[in-house]
Amino acid sequence: MKTKLTDYLRPLALATALFGGLTCGGQAFAQVQPLDRIVAIVDNDVIMQSQLQQRLREVRNTMSQRGVELPPEEEMRQQVMERLIAENLQLQLAERSGIRIGDEELNQAMATIAQRNNMSLEQFREALARDGMSPEQAREQIRREMLITRVRQRRVAERVQVSDQEVQSFLASDLGKLQLSEEYRLANILIPVPEAADAATIQAAEAAARDTYEQARQGADFGRLAMARSASENALEGGDMGWRRAAQLPPPFDTMVGDMQVGQVTEPIRTPPGFILIQLTDKRGGETQVRQEVRVRHILIKPSEIRSETEARQLAERLHVRLRAGEDFAELARNFSEDPGSALNGGDLDWIDPNSLVPEFSQVMADTASGELSEPFRTPYGWHVLEVLGRRATDASQEYREQQAANLLRNRKFDEELQSWLRQIRDEAYVEIKI
Template sequence: MHRLLKVLLASLLFTALPVGANAAEPAQAPLVPLDSIAAIVDNGVITMRQLQERTTQIKAELQARGTQLPADAVLERQVLNSMILEKIQLGIAALNGIRIDDQTFNDALARLAQQNGMTVAQMHDSIVADGHSWASFTKQIRDHLTIQKLQQRSVDQNIRVTEQEVRDFLAQHANQLDPGLQYHLAQILIPIPGAASPEQIKSARSEAEKLRKQADGGESFAKLAVAHSAGQHALDGGDLGWLGADQLPTYFVRVVNIMQSGDISQPIRSPSGYHLVKLLGVRGGKKVTITQTHVRHILIKITPTMSSAQARAKLERLRREIERGASFATLAKANSDDTGSAANGGDLGWVNPGQLVPQFQKVMNETPVGKVSQPFRTPYGWHILEVLGRRQHDSTEQMVQARAKQIIFQRKSQEALNIWLRHIRDQAYVRILLKRHGAQDAG
């Protein structure tokens, strides 16, 4: 399987959680023969064909990565749980009018292709040549983007980090913060339901301890994760990728800091359940030097009275004026719709990598010092920019401050996301009709 598909499929897997409960019956589901339905989820269904296609897809991805596979029934159960939670989230997104516009979708396609050294056309040909449906492939991308947007709106935007929290954190952990240090982790999550009884908590811990013994005994951690984990990356062998300190959940930090590569932690308790963490590797460290760019721009927004074509044409005219000797700053003050920078002649100051939207960052990186770019579009409208300078900057101190804030945010975000996912799963109507799983009714 092409590396592109492996990267994408690894990124499009969603959390699998236990069956929840809901008191209400769903509205009438689409008329599909009963024996072709794997599960009813609120007002929709997951068909056996969809389940089989996704299971085959995941199995091929795991085999390509060399991950040992669990029994077919176990893998199928994990995939079905993942699809159920995916469908619940897409339903909530639809009810809240959350959608991905064509530009955002096309930008995501272009970035994915670029990351794999392809054009979008070449990516299309590669996917089709591997025997996969391009329509299904792009639907997964759009669904993934939709769920990301829903999670950001439902969870992330409600999280606040105060300056006092940052100061308190630095007072306790400043010596532990290494801006360049990253950990490669995998995890297995054994979930605990909300308002769990002591017996349920004890049972979850017992299962986590049993899995740890199996892993210590030589069984593949990735295989155990695929078969048993309820984490968001279960179907990727539990692999969380490379994470900085800012991305480690609170309950991982102290444990990971004293682990050696290859170690597997004792069960770690969190609001979501018990975690087993395997440290796959450590890299980076100490001083952080970044390339900063001094840039200014002119923005023309698209409005009911300013079409996209008109905005681009206006910027082309302004660019020609600049080439003939007109002042960029003067034109920015008179024309830019970015009111924050227009007063300063469009000057954005020294910009750090990743500080601006990807489309702007790409053009900025490709524009030589002293040159004005061609007009280009971002979600904010049409721009031209001029690069005024570049420099290497030791950002270690700023990175320590930023990482402290990110650590606090990520910890709050991850804990809030796990609780939110469990809540929406418990509130949804789910009935599993897959015969080999046994019919289960959440209502």
């Protein structure tokens, strides 16, 4: 399954010891059910032993499936605990900010996850059951992941601004041209340095980073080193950063990756959060960006308080008959279409990217040959009849390139801001670890 579901469920207070009425030789024996216990206090919330153990099991299973050797138990426990603390703090922020995920939105998210994994919703539920997870547990976990994403968007993304001048400067730079040609699969290890660290602390962190680098250079598994030593948010994923373009990386990594070979690891580099090592695990890209566009026009008939669903469909069918009989499409669109954006242009939507349209419209458009008229069909907007006027493949436009550049610059700033923000909320929180 491509999408990871992590258990954030907070266990309810477990039942106290159960005393049964069993006797043997006149003696009563108690059947004792072990209690769950608190392993960390995080501001106004707690992390339970059962949560920690469940997450440790998930991490072990993930590593086993990847064929990665497990780090020492204590190191892995510390990493998992820090991840749970960070998630708990973000969920508390979401709650205080009034962020909610409704049932309808959650249903759509589950359907989307199933679709991305090429499953029906029923097949998705069966896959969860095989992994020992009920649909209710999965819904709760997805809800919490969505809450964390939403609070990050609100607290971090709003700090990130990209100006038009930055976009144009980036496109004109050698780095801007490079990012359009290749993508890199990267992993990282962060050896942290506190903001007010003294010289001895910095030297110790540098020595740890240098030792980590030497082990990686001599063939030690980078993912295992990341899980055991890294303080980055993705440590439990073996430091995996996913696919990135050079422009999404902070200096000096943005200019270094282009010269790296797959498997190579950078020497430790000092950054504000600490010493960072990056490994290049794969690379791809270099193809020309091509976009498929369709020239299409349509007539839209909407149901309303004065026109029922049936009447709207029947009107669309009558217009379809008239179009088949040879009446002018543009004239009928100007007289009948209720799409304010295209009616005055004879229903013409001009050249358009199919991905920008609702799926129902896009599918009918794909099934209609150039120069042909569709049958009447329904979308969330109402009843349509469309005509495909032509198709073309175009190279990425300047507008597309500018949007790409803006997204890359924004993602790079977001990653930097996210790490700083996570460190900030951790430093400002009251955290008491009780194991």
